[in-house]
Amino acid sequence: MFEVNDTARLMNDLEVVISTLFLDVDRRKLVIRLEEVLSNYEIQRKTETDIEGDLQEKIDMYLSARQIEGMSDKTLEGYKLELKLFSEKIDKPIVQINTADIRKYLASNSSWMISTVDKKLSALKSFFAWMVEEELLLRNPAAKIKPPKKPKRLPKGLSIEEMEIVRDSCKDQRERALIEVLYSTGCRLSEIANIKTTDINLHEMKIHVIGKGDKERTVYLSIKSMHQLRKYLNSRNDECEYLFVTERKPYRKMSNRNIQRIIDKIEQRSNISKKITPHTFRHTFGTLAMENGADLADVQKLLGHEDPSTTLVYAHVSEERKKQAHKRFHVQ
Structure with missing residues (x-):
C-alpha cells in the first residue's frame, strides 16, 4: 500500500485531474507511470500559511x-x-x-x-x-452563474412638448447650446464634457467624439443645434480648447458635475414632472429616432452602443404608433 504522504497526495491529485480531462485513460497504467516519475522527486505540500494572500x-x-x-x-x-x-x-x-x-x-x-x-x-x-x-486555473468557477434578470424598464425620454418647455427654461446661450447638442447628438455626459472646439465641423454639421472604451465615432447636429452652437461659440472670449467652459476666469473645461448642476437648474425652472439628467436627452434622442422609423443598426452606431441589445430598449412601440399601424394594415 502506497504511503499516505505529500507525494501520495500529489499523485492522487494528478490522477483525478488527468482522469477528468481524459475519460478513457487506463487508470492502472497511469498510477504506475506517476509512481515512476514522482519517485525521482522529494515533494513537500504547501501549508495554508504558505498560500495565504x-x-x-x-x-x-x-x-x-x-x-x-x-x-x-x-x-x-x-x-x-x-x-x-x-x-x-x-x-x-x-x-x-x-x-x-x-x-x-x-x-x-x-x-x-x-x-x-x-x-x-x-x-x-x-x-x-x-x-x-492564462492557464493559472483549469476551470472558471463563475462560468455557470447566470446574470440576474433585470426588470424591463423603458427609458424615460422627453416628449416633443416637454422638450420645448426645457428649451424655454434655458436662461443663457451656453445653456441653450448645451441642451441642443445633448439632444441632437445623443452623446453621453462624459463625451459632451470632453468635446473640443477642434472636434466640431459646423460646415458638415458633425462632431467627432471619443466614447466608451476610447472608441471614436461621429455624431451629427440638427439645424437648430448648429445655430445655437454657433451663437454660443461667437459669444465666447477665451482661449480654452474645450467646447463647454466655465463662466468665470480662469476659463476651463466644465466637469461632469458642472454640467449636471446646469441641467438640475434647468429642470427646476421647467417644472415638468419628469426627472431631467444629461442622460435624459440621450434617451429622448434614441426614443424619437426609433419612433420616426430610424433603423436599429443606425441608432446603435449613433449612440455608440457596442451591443445591439442595449439599443433594443428604444425599440418599444408607442400606443399612438400601434393605433396608426392598426388603421393602415387591419383587414376590414
Whole structure:
C-alpha cells in the first residue's frame, strides 16, 4: 500500500485531474507511470500559511494585465474595487474557490440591487475567465452563474412638448447650446464634457467624439443645434480648447458635475414632472429616432452602443404608433 504522504497526495491529485480531462485513460497504467516519475522527486505540500494572500496576488496580476491591454481607467477602478471586496470575504486559496463560494458571496447582502449583483458578477466572470486563459486555473468557477434578470424598464425620454418647455427654461446661450447638442447628438455626459472646439465641423454639421472604451465615432447636429452652437461659440472670449467652459476666469473645461448642476437648474425652472439628467436627452434622442422609423443598426452606431441589445430598449412601440399601424394594415 502506497504511503499516505505529500507525494501520495500529489499523485492522487494528478490522477483525478488527468482522469477528468481524459475519460478513457487506463487508470492502472497511469498510477504506475506517476509512481515512476514522482519517485525521482522529494515533494513537500504547501501549508495554508504558505498560500495565504494567493487570491489578492492573482487579482493584482489580472489588473496589471488588463491595464497593459488598454482597459479604461474607469472600468479598471470598478473591477479593482469589486475584486477587493470579494477577496476580503473569501478566505481561500484561489484553486479552492468554487461556484458555490461565488453564489454565496453574491447572495450575502440582501440590500444589494440587481444592478449591483450584476456588476459584481461581471467583474468575477472577467477575472476567472482570464485566469483560465492564462492557464493559472483549469476551470472558471463563475462560468455557470447566470446574470440576474433585470426588470424591463423603458427609458424615460422627453416628449416633443416637454422638450420645448426645457428649451424655454434655458436662461443663457451656453445653456441653450448645451441642451441642443445633448439632444441632437445623443452623446453621453462624459463625451459632451470632453468635446473640443477642434472636434466640431459646423460646415458638415458633425462632431467627432471619443466614447466608451476610447472608441471614436461621429455624431451629427440638427439645424437648430448648429445655430445655437454657433451663437454660443461667437459669444465666447477665451482661449480654452474645450467646447463647454466655465463662466468665470480662469476659463476651463466644465466637469461632469458642472454640467449636471446646469441641467438640475434647468429642470427646476421647467417644472415638468419628469426627472431631467444629461442622460435624459440621450434617451429622448434614441426614443424619437426609433419612433420616426430610424433603423436599429443606425441608432446603435449613433449612440455608440457596442451591443445591439442595449439599443433594443428604444425599440418599444408607442400606443399612438400601434393605433396608426392598426388603421393602415387591419383587414376590414
